Amino acid sequence: MSTSHAEHDHGHGSGNGDHVPHVLPFKVYIGTFSTLLFLTVVTVGASYVDLGHMGNLIVALLIATIKASVVALIFMHLKWDHKFHAIIFVSALLFLAVFIGITMSDTQFRGEAEAIEAKNPVDLKDPFKAERAGDVAVPKAAAAPAAAGSAAPAAGSAAPAATPAKH
Amino acid sequence: MANTATVDELGHSPEVRGKNYLNQTAGVWSWLTTVDHKRIGIMYLVSVLVGFGLGGIFALLVRLELLTAKKTIMDASQYNQAFTLHGAAMVFLFIIPSIPASLGNFFLPLMIGAKDVAFPRLNLLSLYLYWIGAIFMLAAIVTGGVDTGWTFYVPYASGVSTTSVISATFGVFVMGFSSILTGLNFIVTLHKLRAPGMSWYRMPLFLWSLYATSIIQVLATPVLGITLLLLIFERAFHIGIFDPTLGGDPVLFQHFFWFYSHPAVYIMILPGMGVATEILATNSQRRVFGYKAIAFSSVAIALVSFLVWGHHMFVSGQSELSSAIFSFLTFFVAIPSGVKMFNWLGTLWGGSIRFTVPMLYGIAFLFLFGIGGLTGLFLGMLSVDLHLHDTYFVVAHFHYVMMGSTAIAFFGGLHHWWPKMTGKMYDEKLARVGFALTFIGFNWTFFTQFILGTRGMPRRYYNYLDQYQPLHAFSTYGSWVLGLGFLITFICLARSLKTGAPAPANPWDSATLEWQTQSPPITENFEKAPIVTLDAYERPAEETA
Amino acid sequence: MSAKAEALGGAEETKLSPQFHxxxxxxxxxTQFDAGRMGVWLFLVTEILLFGGLFCAFAIFRSKYFPSFVEAHHHLxxxxxxxxxxxLISSSFTMALAVRSAQKNEKKKTTLLLAITLACAAMFLVVKYFEYSHKIHDGLLPGGNFTAADFASGHPGIFFAIYFMMTGIHGVHVVIGMGLILWILLRxxxxxxxxxxxxxxENVGLYWHLVDLVWIYLFPLLYLVG
Structure with a gap:
């Protein structure tokens, strides 16, 4: 766009601190407009092709983002504007992404712990009841005569089903 | 004030002597149509103080009701309305606009050497929107009250409650715009209107905290807007987005609400931190220790605040994955907060401390924010929160942060800048009495509630078990001392308007720019546009240190 | 044309926008010009996040009730x-050109372009009116008011809740935009x-482009992919 700069960068020596506009050539606007119309046709066309659950969504969002960028950069002059204005604009999108992203970390994974708990039910009043083999280290020598009742604490972990009767 | 010289010690010519923003024009209409940021700040100040009084009355009523385990002065539904209106008035009418819109509006342009904020008319519009929103909220009180809690949780607020939820939420919606416009105005003002020589790192740290606050106001408040709009439509037309019977998700409302309201906690505390920094710097009579660390920690808090909202929802039924993520991220808030704390202590260290009235508030802020902040870590811990959630521990924690830190900083700032705003000195002795009662009463009321909470007393309960009665009664007695403390403070300040001695330009010997013009300032703030040559908090004659 | 404007020197230049100080x-x-534009950009941020809440709801409910969304969007x-x-894209185009002609002191052209923009906005609302009345007639209303019976999927009402909220708030922005355009046209x-x-x-233009920008996302999401 160097030509557009040339259009206004000279010849305004008024010196009274007036604002001098930054005028873009007409063909830039026509080009932008035709790009937007073309992409509208493309996005409608793409919707007739079945790309699956996420496929169509991604394509639609991609095209929309290109269109939005064109509007922002050229119609909204962001390309020639202060960098800070672009930072403001992008930060809005960034925070929107945080908002949607973290919220979906809830909605997409809700209730998953319940399923895990259902597989391994725990009695809250007696959490150690559900001990399984290997939870407590058992000396090999002690494990063998467990049936004789000579090693009561070890027996609890080796044969959990039998322990409640003893307590 | 030397009357002999043609130009006094501040460089004011005789033409402006005796003239100020208060007496420039007269009459109610000149105030209602003013675009002077100082007058708008004063009008905001009066408005938020009225909001504070309203919220305070409801607070005293709630505490009085809780004096006994059964009915004391009101029935259960009146009690629900009282705590809702206490919360809503304190949050939306008082704390959120308190420091930024009143003290910020008044001092932000003065501190950067500007004549006004960037958009003076927008500033006035912001005040009018605040008033309109407040009217809708007050209308809700008259037309049936609100009993949802200040959080307006669905499905109760969207379907079950028979009170004026729509009026109240619409009021909050309108006030949101007021908040956005103030934030937007401040950001542009700080970018565009700093006086020559006033670089970013020469700004007083109060302005950094206001800048961070404004970022949150602009980014988070619109989400509150859409949340409340959806709630209003849900209630009026059953659109179903939050209604589980129609396939909606009530927990989604909480996400929407807290995406705003958690950052809003930092809208409340960040300006308080800024005011405390000014007070500590002035009364330690030295430059702030770790200037950049404090400045950037404000911005860091603002950014991190957007990542932790779900720690309000650990028991709401949100996914365990989110709970874990939120709990983890919550601890990052502690880092910039700790950075600030240590830098404040570093500022006091080796300073030549004067215990003026504002300084008492400043030191109280450090103490109370320490307690409020650290108990926040307990609650951010997922497993601990499951035990403490919705108990008085939470109530005590956020009162230490909102009231103990922000409101104390607000009143500290009020005492600090009162001479500049009104041109009058207040009675220091009486102000000290007011402070002492406030400080004692506050800890009396709310430290008790930490104990109540750890013993399992749930918040928002009307009746409770007899075993909690002694502590509840103790807390209620504290609230009377607290109320008395504020009453004395108000009397002290109000009396100074009539009987106070005229304030010199710089009564505290402060180094920042707002003290370099007369008290109260002229409408244009400075007779000659200032050119800044000194660093932040640097005094012209530094060699005396 | 701009060269002509620039050729106007000293005394004559003060005739441009004589009321402006x-x-x-x-x-x-x-500085004043930049401050205004920065303010508008910050305001646009708030607009994006306002609509953002609805985009968030769209993303969540689409993933939860995908068949409902597919079925419901065929009714748009x-x-x-x-x-x-x-x-709307055309109106954005004429709005951008209106800013350009204002920059170049072409007053009549500016008026004409603003008038076309206004007409496009009105046409947008007329089309929207026919769409809305058709939906209301078919009972395709949000949530609790949804009465259309011939739906196989479970939660089409949620889709229409989001559809009406999004397009409704967008429509309100179009109406506000028309007011603003009329205001600058008269000025x-x-x-x-x-x-x-x-x-x-320029600043009303920025706002108007944002209204277009939101629609650029709404159209494919609601009408095309559902």
């Missing part, structure tokens, strides 16, 4: 949606704008 608290016109008229997309008739001072035209 740099506000007392700004050091120069450029993509021809009408497409026409409105083109109408332009009073010779207020020129290369010296056209900030209101």
């Amino acid at each position: 740099v506000a007392h608290h700004f050091d120069k016109a450029d 008229d993509r021809v009408m949606g497409g026409i409105n997309t083109i109408v 332009n008739q009073k010779n207020e704008f020129s290369s010296r001072y056209y900030a209101p035209v």
